[in-house]
Amino acid sequence: MRRERKKKKWLKWLLIGVTILLLSIGAYIFTVYQSLNTATEKMHEPIEREASKKRTEQVKFNEQDPFSVLMLGVDERDDDQGRSDTMIVMTVNPKEETTKLLSIPRDTMTEIVGKGIDDKINHAYAFGGIPMAMDTVENFLDIPIDYYVQVNMEGFEDIVDAVGGVTVSNSFAFDYDGYSFPEGELTLDGQKALSFSRMRYEDPDGDFGRQERQRQIIQGVVREGASINSLWNYGNIFNALGNNIKTNLTFDEMVDIQSEYRAAASNFEQTSIQNGYGERINNVYYYIVPDNEIQSIQASLKDHLDI
Known part of the structure; x- marks a missing residue:
């Protein structure tokens, strides 16, 4: 009888302990959810831009449609909106469980859509902000650009430090x-990661080497941010x-991506535009991409987006 009472008492305290633990976990999850919601509301910045003519239907995350994101690293300045010195197009295909990162050299010569001139592709942001940058990249690659993510490069080191380095x-x-x-x-902290990603003149591969380092930093941030250790920070x-990112993705869309595209987000493929050449036109340096090279890149991206 005494043994049975002890057993019931032990079960009682076990149930109380489990209940407290579940409540604590629930409170923690709710706090994380609220903090994430607040951060994404701060990041969310919709843009005025006509719907892409390269898509017949809007992307549906709950149906796991492939989608694309233009990632811009911007050095913001006091006297103007700055230049998008880093331009990376990310395409995500959940069925193939792959994410591709294509770096576009900032000196690439192309038509600046909405400006009516041929110029360096990174000037599109300076001329017309995010909408013109998206339209120009979309025209250059001949694929829909569905979303954008703009990173303030001066604050990027804060992001690296927040995930504990890369x-x-x-x-x-x-x-x-x-x-x-x-x-x-x-292993780099924020300041070192920013310097590591910016160097190009001493690199034998020039801007291509810098692009590869930038992609490594981005992958490192994603990898560390998704780790269990980051939950406590x-x-x-x-x-x-x-504080440092702007995007037209909503909180609900980010939740859907996390739920439906998790496998693709863990499998990165890095690509770049390699077969171009530098040329000075009116004493200005441009990077020229031959037609056969851009057509090959366009075909690869279309295939990855199931277009």
């Missing part, structure tokens, strides 16, 4: 901004994201 693979040793970057695997992460 690990990258450095192909050659170099010094930049007062930092030394030896060859091999490196969600406040700093969400705050850094809210």
Whole structure:
């Protein structure tokens, strides 16, 4: 009888402990959800732009439609809106479980849609902000650009620090901004990651080398941000994201992407425009992409978007 009472008492305290644990987890999840919702509201910045003529139907995340995002790294300035020195097009295909990152050299010569001139592709942002940049990249690649993510590069180091730093693979040793970057695997804090991603003049591959380092940093942020360790630092992460990122993705759309596209987000493929050449026109340097090269890239992206 005494043994049975002890057993019931033990079960009682076990149930109380489990209940408290579940309530604590529920409160924690609710707090995380509220913080994420606040951050995404701060990040959300819709744009006035006509619907893409390259899509017949709007992307449906609940049906796992492939979609594209233009990622812009912008150095914001006091006297103007700055230049989009980093331009990366991300395409996501959940059926193939792959995400492709295509870096576009900032000096690429193309038509600036809405301006009526041929110029460097990164000037589209300076001329007409996000809408003109999206329209110009969409015309250049001949694919729909569904969404954008704009990152303030000056604040990017806050994002890297918030996820606890990133690990990258450095192909050659170099010094930049007062930092030394030896060859091999490196763990970088925010300031070092920003410097690592900006160096290009000492790189034998020039802007292509810089693009590859930028993609590594982005992948590192995604990888660390998705790790279990980041759950305990969600406040700093969400705050850094809210302060330094703008996007036309809504909170609900981000939740849908996290739910429906998780496998694709963990499998990155890096691509770049390699077969172009530099040329000076009216004493200005441009990067010229031959027709056969751009057609090959367009075909690859269309295939990945199931177009």
